[in-house]
Amino acid sequence: MSKMRGSATRKRNILASGKKNGGHPDIVSSPKKKRFSSASDVKSVGTPPSKTASVPPKPNKVTPNSKHNRTTDKKDGARRALEMSASLTSSTPTKPSPLASSVMESDPIKGAFGKLASEAIHIQSNTRSVYKIVNKQTGSVGGNGSFGAIYGELTVGSMQKMVNLMKKYTEFSASSRFIDVGSGLGKPSLHVAQDPGVEFSYGIEMERVRWMLGMSNLNEVLKAAYGQQYAGEQLHEEGMIKHRCMFDHGNVMEAESFNPFTHVYMFSIGFPPKLWKRLSTMFNRSESPYLICYQAPRIIIERYGFLVELVKQAPTSMHGSSEGHMGYLYRRKGYDSCNATLDKQEVACDSLFEKAWNLASGSLEGVQGYVNTQVQEQYFCGRRTRSSGIVMCAESVEEDTDSEEEN
Ligand SMILES: C[S@@+](CC[C@H](N)C(=O)[O-])C[C@H]1O[C@@H](n2cnc3c(N)ncnc32)[C@H](O)[C@@H]1O
Numbered sequence: 001m002s003k004m005r006g007s008a009t010r011k012r013n014i015l016a017s018g019k020k021n022g023g024h025p026d027i028v029s030s031p032k033k034k035r036f037s038s039a040s041d042v043k044s045v046g047t048p049p050s051k052t053a054s055v056p057p058k059p060n061k062v063t064p065n066s067k068h069n070r071t072t073d074k075k076d077g078a079r080r081a082l083e084m085s086a087s088l089t090s091s092t093p094t095k096p097s098p099l100a101s102s103v104m105e106s107d108p109i110k111g112a113f114g115k116l117a118s119e120a121i122h123i124q125s126n127t128r129s130v131y132k133i134v135n136k137q138t139g140s141v142g143g144n145g146s147f148g149a150i151y152g153e154l155t156v157g158s159m160q161k162m163v164n165l166m167k168k169y170t171e172f173s174a175s176s177r178f179i180d181v182g183s184g185l186g187k188p189s190l191h192v193a194q195d196p197g198v199e200f201s202y203g204i205e206m207e208r209v210r211w212m213l214g215m216s217n218l219n220e221v222l223k224a225a226y227g228q229q230y231a232g233e234q235l236h237e238e239g240m241i242k243h244r245c246m247f248d249h250g251n252v253m254e255a256e257s258f259n260p261f262t263h264v265y266m267f268s269i270g271f272p273p274k275l276w277k278r279l280s281t282m283f284n285r286s287e288s289p290y291l292i293c294y295q296a297p298r299i300i301i302e303r304y305g306f307l308v309e310l311v312k313q314a315p316t317s318m319h320g321s322s323e324g325h326m327g328y329l330y331r332r333k334g335y336d337s338c339n340a341t342l343d344k345q346e347v348a349c350d351s352l353f354e355k356a357w358n359l360a361s362g363s364l365e366g367v368q369g370y371v372n373t374q375v376q377e378q379y380f381c382g383r384r385t386r387s388s389g390i391v392m393c394a395e396s397v398e399e400d401t402d403s404e405e406e407n
Pocket residue numbers: 088089151152153154180181182183184185186187188204205206207210250251252253266267268269275
């Protein structure tokens with residue numbers, strides 16, 4: 001998954017891939033309508049590799065949270081490595097720009113940052129379950145849990161607030177396709193995979209340790225989804241954990257465009273100019289109608305030339321700090337949702353995102369099988385110790401300098 005492929009934009013043939021009923025190959029219904037259609041080079045995409053179709057056994061006593069094996073120590077090393085690389089995202093808070101009140105979304109509660117906001121905003125029970133799993137896996141604060149440094153992410157309440165605004169102003173729905181540029185530990189992608197339960201939730205992360213932790217989070221979320229499904233739990237729709245999510249290890253700059261994503265999201269604090277220039281070029285040549293980020297119009301439109309207009313802005317707060325950042329919702333200039341093509345069954349897909357889309361379009365078993373294999377291969381050797389622990393691959397823990405080999 002980490003291997004980068006060619007960058008030509010290709011057309012994805014939904015019918016050829018057996019994708020029906022919103023991408024669920026298991027359910028047959030009338031073809032799903034798409035928001036936009038696409039380029040020339042038609043390529044049919046198949047189902048995920050058969051080796052991913054089976055559900056791997058749950059790793060016995062080797063969950064990354066177990067207190068009784070060495071996994072925890074190894075993971076702590078990975079977390080410490082995260083701290084060391086946290087400088088990339090250091091930033092100064094964005095001042096609210098003095099824009100007209102028509103674009104400023106007012107808070108329902110005065111000063112509704114952090115705890116207050118998350119109390120006031122409704123968060124679906126499947127989303128809550130996902131955060132609970134992620135917090136157990138990788139810590140509740142800023143990705144590094146009790147180990148200190150944050151790397152920049154929103155509180156769950158602020159993320160929900162952005163999701164609600166996206167629903168209200170940017171047609172964000174179960175038929176959307178979402179990319180988190182620089183997905184870190186994966187919270188935004190995991191969040192929107194539940195609410196509104198997008199068709200494809202994707203994240204790409206260039207830092208290997210962060211990507212691994214994101215995959216580990218996804219793995220545990222998928223196990224919980226699988227558990228729900230096969231325990232025959234009678235849950236309300238909002239309680240069911242959904243699985244249409246995938247993370248890649250790679251540099252987003254290797255893509256030519258943001259196709260097939262309808263919503264391009266980035267917690268963009270600290271992105272360097274070179275990256276911004278590339279993101280602007282990619283966005284402008286895409287068909288993606290919406291951009292959601294944390295930079296004001298003077299940066300996005302005037303400095304980097306994104307062909308967008310501001311739709312809405314709202315204050316958000318960050319985990320583990322008192323910092324607040326203004327979130328901005330932009331729409332592609334000239335985009336008219338009323339005239340958007342709704343009856344196309346094909347959408348353009350950059351080749352960088354194609355494999356992940358195929359995987360996420362498959363069954364829960366297929367996605368879980370793939371993610372679990374990746375986690376086992378990349379994160380651990382799978383070699384059991386006498387204490388039933390697992391020893392991480394030497395190659396996988398190049399950052400984990402403190403750890404000793406057991407056995
Ligand atoms: C501030 S963090 C945001 C994490 C996550 N999106 C969130 O909101 O919780 C930004 C992430 O972008 C990643 N990043 C920066 N440049 C990137 C690139 N060119 N391709 C992929 N990831 C990148 C960084 O490694 C970092 O983990």
